[in-house]
Structure formats: C-alpha cells, structure tokens
Amino acid sequence: MILRTFIGWNRCAAAWLERHFPGIFGAPSYKAELERRIAEDVARLRPSAILEVGGIDRPLLVRSAEFTYIGLDIEEKPDCYRIYDQFVVQSIEQPVEVEADMLISITLMEHVPNNKAAARSMFLLLRPSGVMHHYIPSKWHPYSVALRIVGPVMQKWLIPYLRPSAVGVTGYRAFFDHCSPSGMTKLFRGQGFEQVDVRPFYRASDYFAFFLPAYLSVALFENLCAVLNWRIFCSGFVISARKPTH
Template identity: 30%
Template sequence: MSLAAALSRSSQAFDRLLPADWQVEGSREYRNHTLPSFLKPGLTVWDIGSGRTPMISPQRKAEIGMTVVGLDIDPEELKAAPPGAYDRSIVADLTKFEGDGSADLVVSHCCLEHVPDNRASMRAIASMLKPGGRAVIYQPSRNAAFSRLNMILPEAIKLKLLGALPDKGGKGGFKAFYNHCTPAQFKRLAREHGLEIEQERVFWNSGYFQIFPPLHVLWRGGQALFRLVAGEQAAESFMLVLRKP
C-alpha cells in the first residue's frame, strides 16, 4: 500500500466516527444511484460538459435504448469521448446556447462551476427541456473549503495538488468560477427560469484533504461549525432534480 493510500485510509477511518450523512460522497451517490434511477428506454438525454467522460457509457446507452446528445465548449473533449457515446455532438458555449426543447433529461455533473454565468446556463438548460422533462444536476458548492482554495491558488500549484488525489481531481484541471454555485442560489436561478425543484440533497463529504489526516480532521471541525451557522449552505456539494412544467 502506498503512503498516500495509507494516509487516506486514516482519514476515512476518522470519518466513520461521524454521523452517517457526513460520510456520503455526493459524486459517487449521483453516478451510482441518482442518475441511473432516471434512465429509461426511449429517452433523449442531453449530457452537458462531460466531453471525453460521458455520464452514460456507450454500453449502458445501447442496453437501455436512449439517444444521447453531448454538448461541450471544447471540440477536442467531444472528439476524445468513447466511440458511440454520443448520437450527436454539439460544440457550443452553454451561456449563449438556445435549446430546441427536445430533451427528456438533461445531465450535468461537476460542470457548471466552470461556467462564468450560471444565470445564462440555467436559461439554456430550461430551453433544452421539453415539458415534463427533468434536469439532474450535481455541483460542488462555492462555499466548500476546496472550492475556495481552487479559486485562489495559482494554476500550477492547484494542478500539482490535484494530481495527488485518487481521481486526479476529476474536472478540477479546468478553470472554475463557482458562479452562483450554492444550493440556495441554484434553486433561485431554476425558479427564475420556470423550473420546479422536484428533489434536492446536500452532501458533506469529499476527499480533497484525505491524504493529510491532521488537516482533514481540522477541516471537519471547521465544517461542523460552519454547518451550525449556515445550514445547507455550508455543504460540500449538492444535487438538484429540476422539472419543466
């Protein structure tokens, strides 16, 4: 076992002493449970910002029988996606995009923190959805400690630190703005664009400090105090299911 793995296990052992809701990792919950519960045969799904890492594998898409449209601002990201991942690829700036109202489901996972204007993003998402369609969105919160660090650290240092994480930081290598990225602000933007809040959930766990156990414990203590003051606004990340009437 590597030193980094051993240190991470120490932090995880500490987390097991905490209440159950502190232990749920939001991204994993979204990918393994929430999103699959919305995948049905015959749906038209728009996957926004996933690029080379589609949220629905080509195999799963074929098994269920869905049409998946991939939208990303970077053409190279879309080209790098596995063969068959997208039935149609659209290169577009989400903040300037106008949908055609064809989507049964819009999928967004760790994408919108990289968009500088999420009021425009929410308008675009609403325009993609057909009446009765849903958007299933998972987001890190701008109030999380790692988000604050992401906004202030120089890019070179940030990328080096992200490289030490088990998943290399996911999409953390892209510039992040965290525009309106809190549960309350996202819900407000959704309502402004005529979308109903069908489900919401906040998460309190992330792995950003696990390889430094003393810092991880210190972070958990600060997080507990912040939660007492700010409630769900102190969450690490959040998930929303929005419905177009």
C-alpha cells in the same frame, strides 16, 4: 522526493482514519445519489433524448436503444463520437439546437462563468415536463474557497503532488457562479423551473489529505455543518428540477 514521501504518509494516515471511522471521515456518495435520481426518471419517464453537459469522454450513462444520448462540451475528443449518439461542441451558456427530455451533469456548473445564461439555455432546450439532474460543488466549502485563492495556474502545478490520481481529470478554471444550494435553487426557479429538489453533501476532506492536521480540521468542520444543517458550507449538492408541462 521528500515532499512526495511526506504527502504519501499523510494520505495513508487519512485513508486509515476513513477505513476505521467511516461515520466521521467517510464520504457518502453524491454520485450514487445522482445516478439513482437519473435511473428512476429514466424508468419513470422513458425519455426519448437525454443531453449530458460537460461529460466529454467520461459520461454518466451508456448509449441505449431506448433513447438518443447527446453529449455537449466546449471541447471534443475522438471517443466523444463513439460514446454518444450525437455530440455538440459549444458552451451551455449559448442556445443549443437540440431538444431533450432529460438533462444531466456532474461537476460542470462550477466551471461555467455565467450560470444564469446556462440555466436559461437548459430551460429552453428541455421539452415540456422535461427534467434535469446535476451534482454541483458548493462555493463556500473550504476546498472551493482555497481553489479560488490558489487560482488555476498554481492549481495545475500542485495537482500532481497533492492529488496525483486527479491529473488530467481536474484542474479546469472554476468560477462557482451561483454555486450554492440556495443560489442555484433561486436561479433555477427564476428561469421557470419547478419542483426544485436539493440534497447537500458535507464531506470532501479528502482534498486536504495531503496534510493530516488540515484533513482533521476540515473533517471536524464538515461534521459540525452536517449536524447543524449549515447548507451554505456543504461540499456540494445534488439538485433536480422540472420544466412545467405548459
């Protein structure tokens, strides 16, 4: 009870700072940027099939008569077969027996042990001129480093105390294989993708809101990295790429 009260007070103080000083503590929406890129390419390319990887029962899009919406994940839930037109249960690291004009994901690739295999699978399943858009947490942000130090078992124990709103949504084991702007750019280009475009995001101090001094320290560090364009320490990045026409 004392711990929950202490954490609650710290989170309230962090929320007050974010409301009153959004330029310092506010976090630009990486999801809005990802959704913008997806929407623009849906309108421009008119894809006949879109594959979302790792969306499970929380998809980025809704079913539409304009395209076939395919979901892929290593696990399934009953709603998956209602949300998508087609659902595939497997790892993206393995060859996928579908074809798509667009591939999308959000907070997926940090959980994939072998992203080289995943990138190869993505390249092969996309049709010529196909595009993909991802949001990927970056491996050298303080939160990502802390996550690897704590480990998945302790992480699941801590989440109900430190981030109760994330219970059931996060807590999966994270590997962060190639998960940096430069690492993922090099990986995608190495598999044959072109027009690789990255936008880094720097603020994820909310993960440290359970303890105000840590929240302030990380926020200061994030703002410094943003000013100096130290992309290696970004909190995450939206990355897009295109498969060549030929």
